[in-house]
Amino acid sequence: xxxxxxxxxxxxxCKNRDSKCFSQIVDMYAxxxxxxxxxxxGNNDLSDELLSELFVKLVExxxxxxxxxxxxxxxxxxxxxxxxxxxxxxxxxxMLDVQKKQIESQSTEPKxxxxxxxxxxxxxxxxxxxxxxxxxxxxxxSQLSFKEIAVIRSEPIGTTLAKLHRGLKKLRELMK
Amino acid sequence: xxxxxxxxxxxxxxxxLDAEQxxxxxxxxxxxxxxxxxxxxxxxxxxxxxxIKAEIAMRLPAGRTRRTGVFKQIAYKVVSVAAxxxxxxxxxxxxxxxxxxxxxxxxxxxxxSTAIWESDDIAxxxxxxxxxxxxxxxxxxxxxxxxxxxxDGNGDSSxxxxxxxxxxxxxxxxxxG
Numbered sequence: 001x002x003x004x005x006x007x008x009x010x011x012x013x014c015k016n017r018d019s020k021c022f023s024q025i026v027d028m029y030a031x032x033x034x035x036x037x038x039x040x041x042g043n044n045d046l047s048d049e050l051l052s053e054l055f056v057k058l059v060e061x062x063x064x065x066x067x068x069x070x071x072x073x074x075x076x077x078x079x080x081x082x083x084x085x086x087x088x089x090x091x092x093x094x095m096l097d098v099q100k101k102q103i104e105s106q107s108t109e110p111k112x113x114x115x116x117x118x119x120x121x122x123x124x125x126x127x128x129x130x131x132x133x134x135x136x137x138x139x140x141x142s143q144l145s146f147k148e149i150a151v152i153r154s155e156p157i158g159t160t161l162a163k164l165h166r167g168l169k170k171l172r173e174l175m176k
Numbered sequence: 177x178x179x180x181x182x183x184x185x186x187x188x189x190x191x192x193l194d195a196e197q198x199x200x201x202x203x204x205x206x207x208x209x210x211x212x213x214x215x216x217x218x219x220x221x222x223x224x225x226x227x228i229k230a231e232i233a234m235r236l237p238a239g240r241t242r243r244t245g246v247f248k249q250i251a252y253k254v255v256s257v258a259a260x261x262x263x264x265x266x267x268x269x270x271x272x273x274x275x276x277x278x279x280x281x282x283x284x285x286x287x288x289s290t291a292i293w294e295s296d297d298i299a300x301x302x303x304x305x306x307x308x309x310x311x312x313x314x315x316x317x318x319x320x321x322x323x324x325x326x327x328d329g330n331g332d333s334s335x336x337x338x339x340x341x342x343x344x345x346x347x348x349x350x351x352x353g
Contacts, residue, residue: 019233026232030225035217042243048224055228121215142214146188158192165189165201168208175211 007070015061026055029071033078036141040082040134042122050085054078075142076152088094120132132167139164281315308345 007028013021033054037047057077065073125133138149146164150157185205189198295301318338 004302017230019229019236020237021234023229026225026228030220030228034220036183040216044218048220051220051224052228052231055232119209119215121280136208136212140209157188161189161192161201165204169204172204172208 009060011070012067014058015065022055022059025058029074030055032141032143033074036075036137037082037124039122039137039141040130041085042126046085050078050081055083057081068146069141069144072144072148072152075138075144079134079138080150084129086168106157121175124171127174128167128170132163135160135164136167136171308348311341311345 010024010028012022014025030051034047034051036048037054039052041047052175054074054077058074061077079094090144128136135149135153138144138152139146144151146157150160153160185202188200189201192198193201292301292305299306315338322335324337
């Protein structure tokens with residue numbers, strides 16, 4: 001309860017444009033949000049960009065937060081940012097020539113930068129479809145309840161439960 | 177990750193599945209989440225966090241400036257509108273006052289200038305008027321003498337002379353002012 005009260009005070013500070021309160025929010029959520037973006041993109045640089053964009057959006061949109069689960073609100077923005085990125089990626093893909101498209105479609109393994117250590121989980125996660133991967137990461141990193149996740153995704157809770165169970169079961173099998 | 181806020185999974189699955197299936201599903205979920213815990217994602221770089229905080233700090237004063245700019249714009253508009261309202265009100269009041277001062281009766285074209293009309297000293301204001309007034313008074317006196325029969329001879333010539341004077345007056349610019 002004390003934690004919730006602290007968070008409420010920090011959010012009030014953010015609404016009053018207090019940069020220290022924003023810094024506290026960054027400290028509290030940067031790690032989880034970065035993990036969410038990293039597990040969805042598998043790319044450090046991209047995750048850096050998306051995380052920066054998330055907190056810039058937070059500054060812009062904090063006035064529209066009207067109470068309720070802050071994590072739910074924050075991860076909804078994170079989810080929207082990821083979907084915007086996917087749409088942009090699709091647009092960029094359309095602009096590439098056929099040969100490049102074929103090369104990309106043949107390459108299933110993630111690209112690895114020099115300083116990037118791709119772990120086994122990240123490789124297996126690529127085998128899941130984007131929607132299932134996002135659902136699993138939303139559940140794991142946001143720590144939201146199934147009910148809250150169902151609300152964010154605008155789908156019945158039974159659908160959310162079934163998709164998540166299927167996805168996690170498949171991930172377990174892939175990790176064996 | 178902390179499971180403290182999470183609902184009772186078994187209870188939740190039992191709403192859709194039988195107890196045995198629900199138990200199995202919960203086990204699948206818990207084991208998969210255990211895998212995720214065992215493979216933590218990399219942490220964001222300290223430099224990245226510092227940059228994000230710096231960018232936020234940079235954006236906050238910009239937000240204030242933008243807000244101030246908006247307030248200034250609104251203030252300028254309000255002042256402009258207020259000035260226009262005051263100007264129009266002043267003009268309206270002036271017109272209203274003028275209308276109130278206007279005489280209710282009819283206005284006539286004047287054959288005598290206002291300066292002469294309002295003057296207390298006609299002799300000083302219009303010498304012609306004085307001369308003609310004197311002549312009229314002289315004619316009136318002569319007519320009065322004739323009527324009384326005190327006239328002393330050469331009557332026809334005096335009447336003729338009098339008529340001549342009247343014609344002269346009629347033909348002069350006296351009545352034109």
